Structures are given as structure tokens and as C-alpha cells.
Amino acid sequence: MTIGNAQQEWAYVAGVQAFIYGYPLVEMVRTCALMTAVDEAQNNGRAPINQFSHCPRPWTHEDRDVVTPANDLLYSMAWLNLADGPVMFATPAPTGRYFVMEFIDAYSNNFQNLGPRVVGPSAGTFAIVGPNWSGSLPPGAVEIRCPTNLVWVLGRVLIDGVEDMEEARAFQAGFTLRATAPGRLPHAVARYQSWAESGEGFFANLARAMADDPAPAADAGLVAQFSRIGITPHGAFHADALGDAQVAALRSAVAAGVEIVEGHTRSRRARSWSINYAGGRLGTDYLARACTAMKGLGALASEEALYALCDFDRNGEQLNGEHGYVLRFPAGGLPPVDAFWSVSLYGSDFYFADNPIRRYAIGDRTRGLRYGPDGSLEILIQHAEPREGISNWLPAPTGRFYLILRMYHPREAILSKDYTIPPVERVSETVRQ
Template sequence: MTTGNAQQEWAYVAGVQAFIYGYPLVEIVRTCALMTAVDEPQNNGRAPINQFSHCPRPWTHEDRDVVTPANDLLYSMAWLNLADGPVMLSTPAPTGRYFVMEFIDAYSNNFQNLGPRMGGPSAATFAIVGPNWSGSLPPGSVEIRCPTNLVWMLGRVLIDGVEDMEEACAFQAGFTLRVTAPGRLPRAVAGYRPWAESGETFFANLASAMADDPPPAADTGLVAQFSRIGIAPDREFDVDALGDAQVAALRRAVAAGLEIVEGHTRSRRARSWSINYAGGRLGTDYLARACTAMKGLGALASEEALYALCDFDRNGEQLNGEHGYVLRFPAGELPPVDAFWSVSIYGSDFCFVDNPIRRYAIGDRTRDLRYGPDGSLEILIQHGQPQQGHSNWLPAPAGRFYLILRMYHPREAILSKDYTIPPVERVGEDVQR
């Protein structure tokens, strides 16, 4: 092998690794750039840096800023830049309603959660500070030290039907932010460039993001290998310094990395359900972290919520709206949780799909569910409306789709893997049941 070929192959191999490692970081920066590109808070999750957007309704097929959203909750979102000083968070007194305020760092790790199980009985004030901040805080505030200066706060407030919306929104409004310095976008966010049509642009975004928020110590050895292809946190990525063959290799690496990550978001054994028990805290499992960023950015840590993904039916066939399916929970075997559970359905673009009854999930708070005489529950998953009505109907798109079973405050039975989720059964060519 010639020296040129060796350099090209090294660029490809290192590029694939850098893509898998950096995809969550670039996706965080992309999402921040998208959601902060407004002059004032919106009601759809978008708001200027260091400000809340309180969404007064559950997300639907019309909301596409974040992949795989839930439809059971009201979202409150804020992107923080802590480089200029602390941000003060005030939280309301718990009322018995489920909520969680999730903190996600620049590398997509869920490093902190605030909720009824972690807080006291009263309203509270928290001082959110960056990794290198030092100084004094207001009396009575609780410090939350973050591993990166870029932080995504993703709040969830449970709603119990349309009639509960007003009270849920009132509780949601109790989460407020106060800044100690004017907010400004991080450099990587302000300079973010879409990379789908230019593989090398991905690596430019990655290097800029790592400069803003350096990799954790555990990643030092891996990241050092990327410097040989110009990807490093201490300098800008200069594509002109590389040869044409290396640039071509990096473009191939991005394409291959995307294929690897997308492929691993589905069960490699084509099982009906797969669960990531690490949730949003994946450490140095870089491939799992990239998969979570692609198909579930903002996932919570497992003690707060577990997410079971289903791309295949019992027979290992890809779920598709050309067929009808049933998910049957036997009596006494509903998901074991202390908060709530729901099954949501998504199209191949990782978002909700429009449907005639505007239903995107079925769960333990769904009105008018019909249970069998023995207490079992059948969820009908199909494109056309079932003959017996839509009480238990989860409308499917016409093409490929997947399901997510969310289990908030999972009990020991599911955490210890003693509980088995029933497989999704295909019911034959006739999708009208």
C-alpha cells in the first residue's frame, strides 16, 4: 500500500470513529441553533438563549424540531450558555403532578434531573453554573454544576386529558429563569452550518463544538487520534490543509457513519422490543450514545424513565402500515411503573405522523380504552380505522413506522429485566379488525 493510500484509509477509519463520537455533539449544536433562532420565546420550544419556551399543548406531527417527542406532556425548553455566568432557575412547589426538569450537556448526557423524587415539598431556587465557574451565589440557592457550558434544559409536565390542560399550564408557568449576564450564543452554535450535502462540514462543526466545550477526560485518548485528520478542540478544522484523497475519504466516512448509526438504532436481532437500560447516561459507549441522539435526543436516565423501541413484529418483520398489528397486554401485565406509561408511534423520519383522530400515543391515561373480560388490553396498530371503532386504535402511517413504549419511574421488575414486554403481532393481510 502506498503512503497516499495509507493516509486515505487512515482518514476514512478515523473519520468514521470521529463521526460516531461527534454525532451527538453536532446534533446538540444543530438543535440549539435551530431552536434559539428567534427574537422572543415561542410556544413551540423555541426561545432565545437563556430563556424558557413553555409549550402550552402536547407536541403533534406539526412539531419537528426534536426527534421522537412524547405526546403525554407539556414541554418546557431552554438552551443555556453558562460561559458568562450562572443562570438562576426557580421551580414551583410540587402538587403531586408528575414533572421532571432534565439537564443535558453538550455531549447529550443527561447529568441531572429535578423532580418530585429529588426535590423538597416547597418551591426552590437553583443556581446553574458552568464547569469552571467560581464565585458566590444568592443565599438559599442550590448549586447545580454542569460539565459543559452549553446545557439543554428539557422540562416535562404530565397532563391528564384536555380538561387538565389549564392546571397543567399553570404549574408549568412556575418554572422561571433569571440570568446574571446578557445571554449570547456559543461560538459553535452561532457558526453552525448544515452538513448533509458536505461531509467535511460535519467535522468543522465538531471541531468548533469541542473548542467551546472540551471533551471529558475519559475521551482524551480517542479524541487525540482525530487530530491527525485535523479534528481537534484546540484549532479550527481546515479542509484546505488536507489532500483531495483525504477529503474524499472523510466524505465516505460520514456516509458510512450515518449508515452504521442508523442501522444500530434498530434491534440487530430483529426482536420486537429492545431496551437501552443506560438511558441518557451512556458514558463511553459512543455508538449507543449516537444511536440515542439520532432516534431519541434528550432521553432521560433509566431511573427516571425507560424507553423500549420496537421496529419489528414477533416474526422479525419490519413494521409497516401495509399490515395490521396488535399489542396485547395480558391481565395484570401492564408496564410496571410508578408514574405513567404510554406507547407512541412514529414515521420513518422519527416524528409523529398526521392521522384522522390526531392520536399519537395510547397509555394508562387514554380515555375510553376497552379492556377484555379478563382485564387484558389490546392496542390495535394499523393504518385504517378498525371496524369496532377507535377506542383502542393507534393509527399507523401508510409506510414504515416504529413504536416507543415509555415507562416513567419504572419499577424494579422492569429495571431487573424480570418483566417482558409482549411482542407486536401481525394480524394478517386484512388490517380491518
């Protein structure tokens, strides 16, 4: 092998590693850039840096800023830059309604959750501070020290049907933020560039993001290897400093990285369900972290919620709207949770699919569900409206789709893997008309 070929091969190998490692960080920066590109808070999750956006309705197929949203909740979202000082966060007194305020660092790790089990019976005041901040806080404020200066606060407030909407919104409005310094975008966010058509763009984004928020100490050994392809702690990536062969190799590395991560978001054994028991805290499992960022950015830690993904039916065939399916929970076999559960359906683009009844999920709070005489529950998953009516229908698109079963405050039976989710059964070769 010639020196040139060796350099090209090394660039490819290091590039694939850097893509898998850095995809969650770049995806966080991309999402932040998209959602903060407004002059004032909107009602769709978008708001300037260090400000809340309270969404007054559940998300639908029209909401496409964040992949795989839930449809059972009102979202509150804020992107924080803690480099210039703390941000004060106030919570209302819990009312018995389920809620969780999730804190996610720049590397997509869910490092803190505030919910009824943590906040306690009264309203609270918290000071959100960066990793290197020092100073004094107001009396009574509880410090939340964050691993990175870029933080995503992703709040969820449960709604119990249309008639509950106003009370849910009033509770949601009790969550407030107050920055102690003028907000400014992190450098990586302000300079974010789309990389879909350019492998070099991905690495430029990654370098800037790692300069803003350095990698954790546990990642130092791997990250040191990236300097050989021009990704250094100084935050500048210059493709023109590399040879043409190396640049070509990096482009190939990005394409391969996308394929690897996307492929691993599906069960490698083609099982009907696969559960991420680590949730949003994946440590140094970089591939799992990248998969979660691609197909479930903002995942909660497992003690708060478990996510089961289904891409395949019982026979290991990819779910597709050309067929009809049934998910049957036997009597006494509903998901074991203390909060709530729901099954959501997403198209191959990772977002809700448009459908005539605007139903995107079915769960324990879905009105009008029909149960069998023995207490069993059958969810009908298909494109065409079932002959049985729409009460138990989860509409599917005409092509590929996948399901996510969300289980909030999972019980020990599911955490200890004693509970088995029923497989999805194909019930027809073509959808029933």
C-alpha cells in the same frame, strides 16, 4: 499500499470514529441553533439563549424540532450558555403532578434531573453554573454544576386530559430562569452549518463544538486520534489543508457513519422490543450514545424513565403500515411503573405521523380504552380505521414506522428485567378496511 492510500484509509477509519463520537455533540448544536433562532420566546419550544419556552399543548406531527417527542406532556425548553455566568432557576412547590426538569450537557448526557423526588415539598431556587465557574451564590440557592457550558434544560409536565390543561399550564409557568449576564450564542451554535450535503461540514461543526466544550478526560485517548484528520482543540477544521483523497475519505466516512448509527438504532436480532437500560447516561459507549441522539435525543436516565423501542413484529419483520398489528397486554401484565406509561408511534423520519384522529400515543391515561373481560388490553396498530372502532386504535402511516414504550418511574420488575413486554403481532397481511 502507497503512502497516499494509507493516508486515505486512515482518514476514513478516523472519520468514522469521529462521526460516531461526535454525532450527539453536533446534533445538540444543530438543535440549539434551530431552537434559539428567534427574538423572543415562542410557544413551540423555541426561545433565545438562556430563556424558557413553555409549550402550552402536547406536541403533534407538526412539531419537528426534536426527534421522537412524547405526546403526554407539556414541554418546557431552554438552551443555556453558562460561559458568561450562572443562570438562576426557580421551581414551584410540587402539587402531586408528575414533572421532571432534565439537564443535558453538550455531549447529550442527562447529568441531572429535578423532579418531585429531588425538589422536595417546597419551591426551590437553583444556580446553574458552568464547569469552571467560581464565585458566590445568593443565600438559599442550590448549585448545579454542569459538565459543559452548553446545557439543554428539557422540562416535562404531565397532563391528564384536555380538562386538566389549564391547571397543568399554571404549574408549568412556575418554572422560571434568570440569567446573571447577557445571553450570547456559543461560537459553535452561531457558526453551525448544515452538513447533509457535505462531510466536511460535519467535521467543521464538530471541531467548533469541541472547542467550546472540550471532551471529558475519559475521552482523551480517542479524541487525540482526531487531530490527524484536522480536528483539534483549537476549533478550526480546514478541509483545504488535507489532500483530495483524504477529503473524499472523510465524505465517505460520514455516509458510512450515518448508515452505521441508523442501523444500530434497530434491534440487531430483529426482536420485537429492545430496551435501553442506560437511558441518557451512556458514558463511553459512543455508538449507543449516537443511536440515542439519532432516535431519542433528550432521553432521561433510567431511574427516571425507561424507553423500549420496537421496529419489528414477533416474526422479526419490519413494522409497516401495509399490515395490521396488535399489541396485547395480558391481565396483570401492564408496564410496571409508579408514574405513567405510554406507547407512541413514529414514522421512518423519527417524528409523529399525521393521522385523522390526531392520536399519537396510547397509555394508561388514554380516555375510553376498552379492556377485555379478563382485564387484558389490546392496542390496534394499523393505517385504516379498525372495524372495532377507534377506542384502542393507534394509527400508523402507510409505510415503515416504529414504536416507543415509555415507562416513567419504572418499578424494580422492569429494572431487573423480570418483566417482559409482549411482542407486537401481525394480524393481517393488509390493513383492514
